Amino acid sequence: AAAGAAHESVNAAQGPAGTPAVQMRGVNKSFGAKAALIDIDLSVANGQTAVVIGPSGSGKSTLCRTINRLEVPDTGQILIGGTPQPTGGKELPALRADVGMVFQDFNLFPQMTVLDNVTYGPRAVRHQSPEIARDRAMDLLRRVGVADQAPKLPAELSGGQQQRVAIARCMAMDPTIMLFDEPTSALDPEMVAEVLAIMQSLSEEHRTMICVTHEMGFARHVADQIVFMADGRILEQSPPAEFFEHPATSRAQEFLASVL
């Protein structure tokens, strides 16, 4: 998914042309004595797919969570569409709407129907009318192949179906950027491909995405850039062909040897 210049914008809150969708500058985050993020500098252009890989505990989830301020950085700056992240107040829900997140364990609202899961945010945060929100939600549920599940509760769906609903719920907000934190790690193997296929189609539409995954085939074929993390640091950032053929650091070489 090369960052095309001529594609139609799908994002709601972009900065001026050329402004990265996300910039992290000198971000550090510790939990007690544990440094989870160390001197993180990361820039993701509009329309790009960045795939974050690295060993367990290397800070991948914390990186995602700081971008929509589920975690607050200790130092450094995070810009969304060129604008510093809000630090609190009424702007936080707006940030979380602009920076959508899909989690490993789906995080659907368990007491709401599938349809209500998808319409809730657009109604509450985007102030859409019930009719408009429902029509859009049904379009999105059709797109991810679960429209027939709309009246059910999440617990009645398979894991793969729930994750597809979570992606539809995220898309319904028209986010500037979508974060995926190991979205297929909790799925049975036969459901992984269907979720990866949806993510690939979003990437091919030049939606801006940061995906944490252990699916190396997806990383190699869908990423515009690979971000390799270890021990809280970004050790490598390069196009997938370069990263997979010529990993520059011994940590990346060891990691690839362990997963490929």
Ligand code: ADP
């Ligand atoms: P990854 O997603 O790459 O597995 P994480 O970002 O979850 O890594 O974690 C990075 C490090 O920060 C780990 O050592 C983890 O134990 C620690 N950590 C993450 N979140 C918390 C937290 N809420 N409290 C304490 N330690 C945490």
Ligand code: MG
């Ligand atoms: Mg994680």
